[in-house]
Structures are given as C-alpha cells and as structure tokens.
Amino acid sequence: MDLTTILIQLLNSVQYGLLLFLISSGLTLVFGIMGVINLAHGAMYMIGAYLAYAFVEWSGSFSVALLLGIPVMLVVGIIIERFLIDHLYKKDHLFQVLLTFGLILILNDLQSLIWGNDTHGVPIPEVLSGSITLTDTMQYPVYRLTVSAICLVLALGMYWVIQKTRLGMTIRAGASNREMVEALGINVRTLFTIIFAAGVALAGLGGMISAPLSSVYPGMGDSVLIICLVVVVIGGIGSIKGAFWGAMLIGLVSTFGPILIPSLASVMVYLVMAIVLLVKPRGLFA
C-alpha cells in the first residue's frame, strides 16, 4: 500500500465513521435514555434514502430533497414514538424487540409497495460532483468530503446541544435519573418524543446523504442496523461520545481491515467488538 492509497483510505474511513456516528447517535440516545431498543433504526436510514430518491426524482434537486426529507423524517419519528414506542417504556425488552422488529417488516413491505424492488441510483448533486486534487497523483471526490463536513458539523452541533443547552442538560439528567427529571416538573414524555424524533431524523439524514454514494435498494437498512448496534455496544450504551469513537473505530477497521487481512474481512468488525468487550465489558465510555 503506498502513501496515496493510505491517505485516500483514511479519508474514506473518516467519512464512513462520521456517517456511522450520525446514524448511531439516535440509537444510543434512545437506548440509553429511554431504555428502548429500536431495531427499526436501520429502517429509518432506508426511509431516508428512499425519500432522497423520490424527492430528487420529483424536484430534480438534492437540496430540495433534504429540505423536504428532514421534516418528513421528524414527523415519522414523532408518529412512531407517540403511537408505538410509547407503549413500550414499562415493558420488557422482549416486547420492544418484537414490536420494532415487526416495524422493520412493515416498513420494508411498504417500501416495496411504494417503490418496488429495483435498485435505484441518486445522482450526486451537480455542484458537488467534481474531485479535488490533493497531491499530484491523488484526487478525492468533493461529495465525500461534503458528507464528512455535514456529519462533522452535526456532530459538533450535537455536542453543543448536549453539553451547553438546557435541553441537553435535561437529556443527560434523564439518562441519569428519569424520575427526578419528572420530579422537577419537566414532561419526560415530551423529552422522549424530542429525542426519538431527532434520532430518527439523523438516521434518515444519514440515509439521504448516503444515497448518492451507495445507491438505494430494498433492505439497505438491515446491515446498517447491525453495524450501528456494534458501534453503540463498543462505545457504551447511551454514550454519545462513545458512539463517536466507536463509529470512528469501526470506520477504520472496516476500511483498512479488508486490505490488511483479506481473509478476515467479513468478521473483522465483530472481532474488534469482541476484543473491546473483553477489555471493557460495558463499552469504551459507559
């Protein structure tokens, strides 16, 4: 591997890691604060990707697709939390797994009904379709850099909200002692709706901005769910910081792993998870 390849792979792994973080952050918050395992989180990513496809087809503009897609995802999140997840808070994890798994099946079928089972492509927006020259021999697609930048800005924004605002304090307090938050006169259920909807919107946004990179196909959320669960477990359930570093680690491993040890390519990520859990059974930042 020459230096150029290493550099390009490094950029790829950072981009993939940041994207994974964007998607995983909602999963870890919902799990950590609300105590709900949302297996349909990957399906939110898929819906996002299909919305990007549909809105770009309709409007011809990727920005319009984002502007329409994000509010739609928020509404989807609010509806799912209010009408389905709301019944699960006091129930056993088994019920959560059953219901959210059922939701995956329903959403996959809906996707198939609405958009069929073909694979679709979403064109990279015109202005971002070029490449920039990094060195004499090295080019890197502008769109990938843009995806990284969007994710990074959102990560910083999330950090700011969680660390510096009263909403963020309330979210952290809810992770520590939910009943006490309620005992301060704060509506914890509304807080849950906000967290869930934000998580769904972030996963959906992840799907939207991934669409031009990965194409749009049935069941695309399933593998994303698995990898996000790995990220959340590695980072420590409920920890945003953990999700960040977990995602960056998985980004590195899944980019460089297959190059360095091709024979272990398919299990690399799980090996890393196993090793992390052996050393820190509750994850890196729990």
Added chain:
Amino acid sequence: MENDYIVKAEGLQVYYGASHVLHGVDFSVKKGETVSLMGRNGMGKTTTLRSILGFVPPKEGKVEIFGQDMTGARPFNVIKRHLAYVPEGRGMFHNLSVREHLEMPARAGMDGKRRWTFDRVMETFPRLSERLDNMGSQLSGGEQQMLAIGRALMTNPELLILDEATEGLAPLIREEIWRIIQIIKNDGISTIIVDKNIGPILDMADRNIILVKGNIVFEGTSDQLREDPEILARNIGV
C-alpha cells in the same frame, strides 16, 4: 377560605400491588404553612407524598392542588403547579455539574418572578459555590442535600416538600440544613417536612401529622405535642 389551600388531599387509599399502604389519609397544606409528617419507618410518609405528587396514584381519594383536581395526573403536571420535591436519597444527577443542576430546572414562580436565582442560591449555600464544576456524584452527603434543596428552590415553588432532608448527615451539617429550612420558611414558602428529628420539627412546624400504618393518628400543633409527650412516645417512640 377554600382557595387558601395549596394541597388538599382527601381519603387517600394507596396500594403497592396487593399491599394496602395508605388507609384513607387526609392531608392538606395552606399557603404559608409548615406541616410535618412523622411516623416510624414504613408507616407511609413517603407514600403519602408520592401519591399526592402522582408517582403512586391513589386507588381512591382525591388530590387538589391550588383548588384544581389533580387526582391521577402525571407527576410533572402536579409539580409544575409550583411544587418542588426533594426526595429521599436526594435524586442527584451523577453526570451533571453543580451549576447544571441549578440551571436545568430554573423557572419563574407563580407570580412570574424569580425570587430564587443562581446568585441567591450561592449566597444561601456558600459551600456549593466552591463546588460548581463538580459532578453530582462527587459531592458529600451534606452538599448533595444542599444541592437538592437549591435545585428545588430554582423552580421558585410555593410549596417545598422535604423527605428526610437531614437523614444520614453529621450533626453540624444537619444544623446547617435546619437553618436553611428556616430561611425558606421565612421567605414565605410553605413546606412539608418529613424527618425523624423531633426537636427541630416541633420548632419549625405549624401543624404536625403522625402516621401509623397508613392511618393518621394525630394532627395538631407543636404545643399540643409538647404538652402531651405521651403521644410521641406511643406513636414514634421518643
């Protein structure tokens, strides 16, 4: 006058599963009043508070807050009607700093004013001002208790509910807490005090209620209890 009541609960029947814990408790607090709730371990003091606040809805009975029926309402909805609750165990957030504990729930009171501000809490609890960047879990028991009270005051309540605020604290710290409760009382805030220290309670309370196995066995002034020590001896064992 009817609308002088902050809390008016009648005939509370409370169960935990099959076990019947409160047997028709009547409990009220008027504006400006300090009411104590006494009783041995497990007699239902905390349960009385928690059923009024909506954490353990009563099977029968009625809870009114400022004249409004709040029976079965969710706790946040009861509490945001200008009540503040300092629970047993203090309810710290281990991942929030002292400053954040105080900023998070801050709000104006019933009259729209903020009589208790961050600065005023700092003046009242100087020890906390040295600990602003510490996390809830890093404080001593006394500091946690002060923070729990300060946090409750930041919501500018009309009624402060203190469950075992001096439990497990060293005597000096305990005195400090009683001094603060006196300040709060002087400020015109009504209080419900659950505590095992009879002396300070009798000095502080306008009215005392004694619970035995989920029944009220005594309700009256501190003077009545001082004149007839037998009541305390029989029901609390002092």
